[in-house]
Amino acid sequence: MQISGTFIEDTYAEAFTMRAARLVITAASERWATIAARSMTGFATSVIGCGCEAGLEGPAPERTPDGRPGVRVLAFARSSDVLEDQLMRRVGQCVMTSATTACFDDLPSEETVRVGSLLRFFGDGHQVSKVVDGALLSAGGGATPTSRERRFWRIPVMDGEFLVEDRFGVRKAVAGGNFLVLGRTPEVTLSAAERAAEAIRKVPGVILPFPGGIVRSGSKVGSKYKKLSASTNSPYCPTLRGSVKTALPDDVACVLEIVADGLTLEDVRRAMAAGIRAACGDGIARISAGNYGGKLGKHLVHLRPLLEGTTG
Amino acid sequence: MSTVLMLKQRPAFPAAPIDGSCLCPDRFAGRARRDVERLPVLVGRSHVPLADLFHVSGDGTEAIEVEGDLSSFARVGASMTRGSLVVRGAVGPRAATGMRGGVFLIEGAAGDHAAEGLAGGLLRIRGDAGDHLAAPVPGSPRGMNRGTILVEGSAGRMAALRMRRGLVAVAGDLGEGAACGMLAGSLFVFGKLGRGAGGLMKRGTILALGGMDPLPTFSPAGTFRLPFLEIFFEGLVAAGFPVPPRARRAAYLSHVGDASGGGVGEILVPGGTP
Known part of the structure; x- marks a missing residue:
């Protein structure tokens, strides 16, 4: 897609x-x-x-x-x-x-x-x-x-x-709705993430808790250090491409994450859809999302059905 | 669907008022029309069935409408806790005494001691109210305790005596000695407020939009815009109560007292620029 x-x-x-x-x-x-x-x-x-x-x-x-x-x-x-x-x-x-x-x-x-x-x-x-x-x-x-x-x-x-x-x-509300913007240069990735944040701000019932609505230090669960419950999302760090199992294609130089919290799951879904559509364009290689194998969060928002307008 | 009562004829004024306390949604709800017609009404020293005084339409419900002048009926709506009661006319003394919930609308005037011991619900009087509005029940140290009373006309003397909680709003004038011994709550008067208001009050708020001269035991504390007033005004306006535009977002001169009651109540009168 x-x-x-x-x-x-x-x-x-x-x-x-x-x-x-x-x-x-x-x-x-x-x-x-x-x-x-x-x-x-x-x-x-x-x-x-x-x-x-x-x-x-x-x-x-x-x-x-x-x-x-x-x-x-x-x-x-x-x-x-x-x-x-x-x-x-x-x-x-x-x-x-x-x-x-x-x-x-x-x-x-x-x-x-x-x-x-x-x-x-x-x-x-x-x-x-x-x-x-x-x-x-x-x-x-x-x-x-x-x-x-x-x-x-x-x-x-x-x-x-x-x-x-x-x-x-x-x-009860829903937090942690997210997607990753994978861009070919830092400049174009930041610009796309800004467009996404701007689009999401128009959705009522939703906030973007991170600075400017954008996260550069996405995290994964766990760490080699026992006292840490989360650590840097190493598969998506471009500078670690040669030293860890990377999730990045060769043409991706920068990843930024958008995190949205909403009063309802539907609010979060609307926000994600609006944000992804705004982020897509020249210089953005792909859109991905952060998950933990479906084991931690109750709400799974599948990107493709979301953007096709079907339940995801 | 409401239960509708029509007064057959205005009774000759008896030596003692007719006890209208059976005119109450709590008493009507769930009764068949025949049972409603049999409800006993105390007239003088004897009971008569309700049907002797009123034509009854429909079974008993929590919504009652009464057509007629009930100024010779006392205690109409007494102790009501739910539903709605509308009287299209005047009512006699002690209407809504002990009311704890529901909505009671009086299209005409209300007699003395209306809302005596009120502890909840909304009483709305389109006309004037008599003396001792929202008074304590005899022997009680506290007056009105929760609820809202809206008087679109004027009210008599000694309103809101020893009021503990709730809101009384009077669109017209209010007589002497209002909110004496007030413990807390809010009294808003958009017309003239009589002398001696707030005597011995401990806490609470009296707003006198028509101005007044507080007792010498109140001290001026300065002129302020108080955001909490707007919350009440919004509620009153939404309820269709006539709040004068000059009351909105205005600055009020606050007088704190009553010092002789050891109190920290406040009387607010229109002030200049804060």
């Missing part, structure tokens, strides 16, 4: 079930909301070393809870407990500290984790809670009659108040 002269390998990406939360960060301007979001998601590229994977999903919906400009953030972790801990730390250290911000839950779910409920203690006893009753939320017709009440904490800070929601909804 080829797209725009690029060969699509008959392989699959292996993705994992994770727990996700979706946040809306608002501020006096979108610029400050974005500053807070970028700070919060800065060191959140991989659960391997960061505790969670997080990224800026895009602008907030037209009507934010407090009517101010805002952005959406997605965060993924291996369990709800870890996600609670990560959100508490990241919202507390990066959002609460950003001027004028407020932080709200944007993922209705039965399962929730504490965020404002933990951060409120920063108020040193001066924090105040406000509860918006489920009856009022459902009166507008925008929610079901069983709408749960929403509790917010007003934490006094030096520019006024930091408003944060008490609990955030958590859902």
Whole structure:
């Protein structure tokens, strides 16, 4: 199978079930909301070393809870407990500290984790809670009659108040959707990966947790060093071509990986399809994907059926 | 499909109000029409069947519509926990007393002590409400505890006494002594607020869009834009409640008190630039 002269390998990406939360960060301007979001998601590229994977999903919906400009953030972790801990730390250290911000839950779910409920203690006893009753939320017709009440904490800070929601909804989600861009030169490969990242950013419900949406240090499971659970993806490192069993054709000089996390498997599939199509073109020899023999991840996304529009 | 009741004729005002507490979705749900018609209504010292007072259409459901002036009926919708109750007319005292859930819409005015001891659900009054709106039940140290009350007209004196939790929003004016001893919760008044509001309050928020002179035991804390207000305003607007545009995204002068109640409550009045 080829797209725009690029060969699509008959392989699959292996993705994992994770727990996700979706946040809306608002501020006096979108610029400050974005500053807070970028700070919060800065060191959140991989659960391997960061505790969670997080990224800026895009602008907030037209009507934010407090009517101010805002952005959406997605965060993924291996369990709800870890996600609670990560959100508490990241919202507390990066959002609460950003001027004028407020932080709200944007993922209705039965399962929730504490965020404002933990951060409120920063108020040193001066924090105040406000509860918006489920009856009022459902009166507008925008929610079901069983709408749960929403509790917010007003934490006094030096520019006024930091408003944060008490609990955030958590859902099962899919992380680790990926594909590899195998190019003939580093320049053309980077350009193709950038096109892919740009295309994926338009897909709602998906984030690209790595810097610029692109990974150069893809990993394989395990290492010769016992204390490491992952190490460099040696079959795809061009400089190791002569010393390990390589997966690279002779004309490939550079490989970049795109990793996408989404709220649903369908979101991830849409993102991968959009990204692969955008990456294909001159100078890109082939598109492959990272997997672990199908033994680690629950979700297998086969590239060819994905791009043919059939279930893969 | 709703159960529809039509008042046969407005009863001559008895010495004691008629007990309308059987007009409640919890009492109607699952009953056949014949059983609904037999529900006992306390009139003075004797019980009469509901059918003596109302024409009943349909079997009992969780959705009730009542046509007629019920101003001589007390305790309409008392203790309701679910469903919806619509009264196309006025209701008498103690409507929605002990309400814990569901939606109760009164198209006309409500008498005194409406929503006494309310602990959940949504009470909406299109007309005016009397005195002691959302008061504590007699002997209780706490008033309203959860739920939402929307009054599109004005309300009388001593509203939201010792309120513990929830929201009371009044589109018109509110009488003297509102939210005295308030423990927490929110009282929004978009018209004029009477004297003595918030006396002895410990926590909670009183928003007086029409302005007021707080008691001397409140201290001005400065002018702020408070994002949490917008959350309530969004909910009110979505529910079709008339929130004046000047209330939105405005700066409010905060008065903290009541110092004599040892409290950290706040009274918000429109302020200048923060």
